[in-house]
Amino acid sequence: MKKISYYHLNHSIEPKIVGNINDSEYNTQVDNFIDPENNDENRFDLYKGFNYYEHISKKLDLTKFKTHNKAKMTDCMSTRFFSTDGFFISDKLSKLLNRFDLENSQLLDCLITNKDQHHNYYLLSFLDAKDIFNYKKSIFGIVSGLDKVDKSIELKFNDSEELKNKKKELYFETNGENTITPLKIILTKNVDLFKSSIDKSILISERLKNDIEKNKITGFDFKNRKTQTEFYEDF
Structure with a gap:
């Protein structure tokens, strides 16, 4: 069996990359809506995540997201919304991911406003990966x-x-x-990006990580994020 390495998805917090967002309540780049006057508990409940059994609804309005006022735009954007269900990615990152194997994912168009500039992005979300682990051999x-x-x-x-x-x-x-x-x-199969059904973490294969770094995709931090779990291919 061939041993392969995976890394936990981890968003960068380096101010020179993501901006000085450490003074915010959530320490994330995308942390509010462009119309905060319409905020209430029900609204945030719709976007909080924890959708274990179905993908993020396509009926949600994904055009009103706003960044922290000191945030910079990156290819992978951290957010207070959607918990571990998903995150925002640029067109550049989306095209790179097309060359890799994603498991049980969904991609939706969205709009992010940063300093009065509107940016077309995608919301990439995941459900638990099914049938990719051989439990009897693990x-x-x-x-x-x-x-x-x-x-x-x-x-x-x-x-x-x-x-x-x-x-x-x-x-x-x-x-x-x-x-x-x-x-x-x-x-039981080749997969580069997936949400683990065991601990709900999003994992990235080493070959995808290397391509992200090679293509200077911004917003990730892989330092000390290699999984303790050993993975092996058996297919």
Whole structure:
């Protein structure tokens, strides 16, 4: 089996790249609407994310996003909206991603206003990747409340449902102190960008990461973001 590396999606916070946004409440580039006078709790609920079972609705108005007043435009834009469901990308990044394998993704047109200038962007969103892990061959471990992995115990599961039930059982047995983490994941297909069904993180393959850096795509920070989990191809 061939070992491959993945990185956690991480947005840059370097002021010279994304602007001086550290004084904002959310430390994100896109953090409001162009018409804040219409803001209320219901409006923010529509854009907060956590859509575990269906993609972001195409009925949402995606034309009124506004950046922090000190934010710079990048190819990948951090946002207070949509939680881990999605993020904003430029046309340049969208075209690059067309050459790679994305799993269970959706791309919607949107408009972002920055310093009274309107920019055409895309909202790239993800649902959990399905059927890309071979659970029977993958190995899992137990993590204590101190984030220490007990590698002396190796767990295997028949499917995602069995893993889910075991995590819930362990949670109640240890009053929430312990959980289960993947140590070695066997992939059933080639995939470069996906949302993990195990911990909801968005992962980027090394070959995609290298192309992002080669093409000077802005807005990412890959430093110290390589996953602890080992991934192997088996297809």
